[in-house]
Amino acid sequence: MKTLKLILITLLVATVFSCQETTSEESVVSEPVAEIQNDIEKVEPPHWWTGFKNQKLQLLVKHPNIGSAIPKINYSGVSIVEVHKADSPNYLFLDLEISELAKSGQFNIRFQLEDASELIQTYELKSREKPAEDYIGFDSSDAIYLITPDRFANANPKNDEVEGLLQQGIDRTDGYARHGGDLEGITNHLDYIENLGFTAVWPCPVLINDMPSGSYHGYAMTDFYKVDPRFGTLKDYKELANNLRTRDMKLIMDQVANHCGLEHWWMKDLPFKDWVNYQELYEENKDNWDWKTTKTSNHRRTTNQDPYASKNDYLEMADGWFVSSMPDLNQRNPFMANYITQNSIWWIETLGLGGIRQDTYPYPDKAFMSNWAGAIMSEYPNFSIVGEEWSYNPLLIGYWQEGHENIDKYDSNLKSSMDFAMQKNISDALNEEESWDKGLVKMYEGLANDFAYTSPKDIMAFTDNHDMSRVFTQLKGDVVNTKMAMSYLLIMPRIPQIYYGTEILMDDFDNPGDHGLIRTDFPGGWQGDSVNAFTGEGLSDNQKDMQKFLTKMLNYRKTSDAIHDGKTMHFAPQDGVYVMARISDNETVVHIINKNEEEQELELSRFEELGLSGKTLTNIISKETLIWNTSMTLDEKGSTILTTKTQ
Known part of the structure; x- marks a missing residue:
């Protein structure tokens, strides 16, 4: 008996010590998911991945009265660290920890309600398709083709109109209506883009803009996780990315951290009282909202650097709405900050991106923008981000580039900013009569300002884009001057970006600077077009010559160390x-x-x-x-x- 008792005691002690040495993750038995359940109205991000350096994930959960629910997760390697209630009762924010032990798979998030009933949402963790180091961004070896998707090519007329969206109809005679171009239209013409000599494609945003007007341009997102169905589907977006990758080309995503569209789904039920800037003022004046008369905005971006700027001027710039239809997001709200950062990472992983172009870079909270870029570059050390700083002052352009020695010690973590200064210098230099301080000296002295940049070759340069007169218009229809502008752009130490149609001398002569005209349909992108720039049919001799010129320049550039x-x-x-x-x-x-x-x-x-x-x-x-x-x-x-x- 004594021997038997001794054996039992020994086994008991061993069991106790074994349990103490087991980690909490190892002790969790994952709940099997018999079938996918989607009881919750919205969970974002809609799925995530294992294996990130940053193991934290914050879920936005939206559902009527979900704020009073108690969430539970029973999945090995995944734990709820903290639960946050919002000001609206229809939101919860869940802080999750996803450890290195977590495996890809599906699990249920159970929400226990006050009446003891339960809502269940199945969530998925995916395996990452490639290591973070393999996400290679754009650099000075690339040449980028910028496209306004609605105006490039209409491959699928069936998605031109989508029932239930606020803006209906196609009208190619109206520069501000939708014209029908789509993602498939870009994919179908990648041979053309590649043969021209481009190595990367930057489409303007293709996320849904369910706005009553002007929805074609893409910069008023109404859902940051949904492709606009008039451009296609997420599958179409992935196919574009995959097709580019098979050609050793890159997809650059145009993202917007500063604002959303006024019809964004959360504007009908904002989670916090400070989710967007000037929120109280907006909610008091919803029925008669006019951003201009409320004086909540200015465009003095220099307040980011100006040592003498008043706090009032800075806040009006940073917090003011860009336009009346685009609510300004408050990145100082930590939940909004997490939302934007996670959304960017979600798209990098989903599409295997080769870079991000961030719209209106100086307008959001600049501390947030540093953290946002830093979070991305920490996860993807070889990635690239370019920020739009519409300034003709190299000091302002240089301020935003990573590593610049700023007097306020600000480091943006941003690899590249946009060279509006050189764009203007090129246009002025070729238009002006030569003298000691005019003409080509503008180019020369513009390039001499490269001492202001940490890394000049990582700055993105261009002669025009979707927001300004086309270069052929700027240069007054002079073909030779346009060739000189393009050759200089492609040889100087920069990352060159060229707007679609420059290769065929597209212009906006009828109304210079008009956005609808700048973003003219690419000839041949629509069935029945009398001119087809993809095949050359109907092009003038000058247009064909410009195509050949740029093709030779771009293809030589591809292999030039x-x-x-x-x-x-x-x-x-x-x-x-x-x-x-x-x-x-x-x-x-x-x-x-x-x-x-x-x-x-x-x-x-x-x-x-x-x-x-x-x-x-x-x-x-x-x-x-x-x-x-x-x-x-x-x-x-x-x-x-x-x-x-x-x-």
């Missing part, structure tokens, strides 16, 4: 001629802009430090060769682009 990463050297313009070179160990590319209508003799001794004397150079466009000797004859106005590489 000198353009991607080389040293830059340029020489002050003289007599209407400006010379810039890009230099690497195995290649030198020389770009010569000549604004003279008559023949010009260029003495080459001035450029001796390029080390080209006696070398054979090839013209990238004409394929003609020359020996760099004492002088060069420039026969006509235009660009000459030479390379030491044997082609």
Whole structure:
């Protein structure tokens, strides 16, 4: 008996110690999910993934009177850390911890209500499709094609109108109506985009804009997790991303952290009293809301940097609504901050993105924007984000780039900002008559301002975009000037972005700057178009020539180490001629802009430090060769682009 008791005591002690050494996650037995249950109106993010560096996840739960419910999860590796009630009784926010022990799979979140009844929502954790390091962003080796999806190509007329949405109808004669372009239209023409020489595609936003008017442009989202059905489905969006990936091309997503659309689903029942800025004022004046008369906005973005700015001016800029129909999101609310950041990560994983373009970058709370970009770059160290800073002042552009030594110690965690300054310099330089302080010197001195940037080659440059007159219009319909602008853009140390249709000289001459006209339909994107730019049918000689010019430039650029990463050297313009070179160990590319209508003799001794004397150079466009000797004859106005590489 004594022996038996001793054995039993030993087993009991061993069991106790074994239980003490078991972690809480290991002791949880996951509840099997027999069938998917969706009792809850909305849970966002709609699913998540295992294996993130940041193991925290905050769920937004919306359902009538869900605020009084007690949630429970029984799934190994997943635990509820904290539950937050909102000001509205129809929301709960759940802080989850997803440990490294969590496996992909489905589990139930049970919500016990006050009357002892229960609501059940099945949630899914997915396995990540590739390591975080494999999310490679865009850089100076890329060339980006910017598209307004509604105006590019209509592959599926069946989704032109969707019952139940506020804006109905297609009217291609109205620049502010919907025209029917869709995601499938982009996917179907990737051969065209790739053959032009582009390596990345940036479509303007395609998330749903269920707004009564102007819904085509995409910047007034009414659901941050839903593709606009007039553009297609999430499957269509994924197919575009996958098709780009198979071509070794990248998809850049246009995101908006600053605002949403006035018809966003949460505007009918805001979770907190400070979910959007000027919320109290808006709710008091819903029936007669006018952002202008309430004086809640200004566009003085310099208040982000201005050491003398009043607090009032800063808050009006940061908190004011961008326009009356776009509520300004309050990123100082921690739940809103989490929502926006998680939404960005959700789309990176869902689409396998190659970058994010963040709209209206200086307008949100700048501390939040640093945290937002930092959270993304921490998870995806090789990723890229570019922020829109519409400023012609390099000091402001440089302020937002990661690593810039700002006097206020602000670090944005943002790899790239947008070079509106160089856009204006290029346009001015080619339009102006030459003098000591006008003309090409604008380009030269614009590039000289690169000392203001932490990494000039990571700045995104462009000659136009979806918000400004097309470059051909800016340059007054001058084809040669347009070619010079584009060649300079593609050779300077930047990430170049080109707007769809630039390759066929699309313009907005009839009403310069009009957004509806800037975003004109791409010819050939609609059945029955008399002109088809995809095939060349019906294009003028100038349009065909511009297509060929850009195709040669872009495809040469793809393999040019000198353009991607080389040293830059340029020489002050003289007599209407400006010379810039890009230099690497195995290649030198020389770009010569000549604004003279008559023949010009260029003495080459001035450029001796390029080390080209006696070398054979090839013209990238004409394929003609020359020996760099004492002088060069420039026969006509235009660009000459030479390379030491044997082609």
